[in-house]
Each structure stands twice: as C-alpha cells, then as structure tokens.
Amino acid sequence: MKNKERLVRYYQGTDNGALAARLIELAEYVCKGRPYAVSDFVSPGAVQIGETICAQDTDVHLQCDGGYEGAERVRMAFVRNGYEGAVDFSIRACRLVWDSRYRLLTHRDVLGSLMGLGVERAKFGDIIMAEDGAVLLLDANMESYVQQHLQKVSIVTVQIAPYDLKEIAPRQKKVKEIKTTVASLRLDAIVASGFGISRTKAAAAIKGERVQLNWQPIKSSSREVRVGDCISLRGKGKMEVGEITGISRKGRTGVLLKRYI
Structure with missing residues (x-):
C-alpha cells in the first residue's frame, strides 16, 4: 500500500x-x-x-x-477499484420487545445489557429505540448468540426475534436550533450552553471523558471549537456548531448551535 x-x-x-x-x-x-x-x-x-x-x-x-x-x-x-460485484457487509437486525409499562428503558440500558453479555461494541451498530422495544443492528456472526442470551434489559424481560432490514425506516434527524452567547468558544462553555448544564458540570463531564469532539475523546475544557464541529455528551446527545453570529456589546460571542433531538 x-x-x-x-x-x-x-x-x-x-x-x-x-x-x-x-x-x-x-x-x-x-x-x-x-x-x-x-x-x-x-x-x-x-x-x-x-x-x-x-x-x-x-x-x-x-x-x-x-x-x-x-x-x-x-x-x-x-x-x-474495478470490482463490480456486491459487497457483503454481513449486517443483521433483531427486534427487542418488552412490556410497554417499562417505556423508560433507554439506549444506555440496551447497550449495557449487550456489553454485559461480553459482546464487543464493534460487533453491533445503531440501537433504534421505540416505546415498547428497540431494533438492534449487529454483525451476522453475533445474531444467534444475542438471540439466545439476551433475555433481559436491565431487570426487564425481553423477547427477541430477527427483523427485516427493509422494515427499518430511514433515520430522520430532528434539529433544535439554540441561539446563545458565550464568554468564549472554549469547549466547556459551548457544552454548557448547548446541553443546558452549568459550566462546572460541563468541565467535569469533559474531565470524566464523557464528551467527544468530532467523535474523538477530548480531555481539554479549554479547547476552542469551530464552525462545523460536532460535540456529543454521553446521555445528552449530540450537537453541531452551526454558526458564529458575532460579538455583543459586552464582548460575548454569539453562536448558533444545532442540537439533534
């Protein structure tokens, strides 16, 4: 190469x-x-x-x-280049169903249960949540193992069965625009404003490696962000720095954040 x-x-x-x-x-x-x-x-x-x-x-x-x-x-x-055949990505889908009384089960609960089975994160893809269950994308080689062993999510009993990939609707991103001002473009300031938490909590989340910048772990609260940067906070979701809108009379920087909900 x-x-x-x-x-x-x-x-x-x-x-x-x-x-x-x-x-x-x-x-x-x-x-x-x-x-x-x-x-x-x-x-x-x-x-x-x-x-x-x-x-x-x-x-x-x-x-x-x-x-x-x-x-x-x-x-x-x-x-x-030049290969004209099909590529076998070996992706399968499983549908998880649980009692609708437990609708508060989250993406993190499903993820934790899978990891608890010893399944590596790299062996499954998106987890698409619904009120009464979830659809799991996974490596074809893991399909039978997960179907056999994934019996509970958290403490809730689940039923699991194969699911047709063609039945999965295209992902629609819902965006909430947040117009705000910050003292600086430091990462902790942007995280605080975009996710509605204090700057102290934002700094703690960064230090605790719960924040990613452009899908990479980041440990520096003082890192300055730029237009187009994608920021995620574990448990809170993702957002993109959409625009720097100017400087206010008090010297604060205006930003437009696009948070995916």
Missing part, C-alpha cells in the same frame, strides 16, 4: 492509533488481491480515517453500510 508508513506515523500516539492501524491493514488486504475487506461497526470519526486512507491510494475506494439509510454507526468496506 502506498504511503503506509506515513499514515502509520501520522496516527501513532493518538487516540486513534490502534483503530487506524486496523483499517490500514484492511486496505492492504485489498491492495494485495482481495476484492474487498470489511471493518467492524465504527463511528463517523473512523469513516474520516477510512477516507484519508483511500485518498492515499488510488487502488481502493470506500463503501459504507449501517443496515439502513442514515445509520450513524456503519461498517466500512475497502473495495478494489
């Missing part, structure tokens, strides 16, 4: 070093003759790494699939 060593050096020592190494290895398999090679489920940040790898080598291109239109977590395929 062209420029392999340069790519490895670029990502070494970063939080993405191990992930980048795995993706570079997949791309190399294709360069050595495979028609394609598919990754585990990854976040949007990993897709950016995949695009960077493909940009360094004209022999491969990237395809992504999360099981349905608009999926956030996807599997990436490095595909040899």
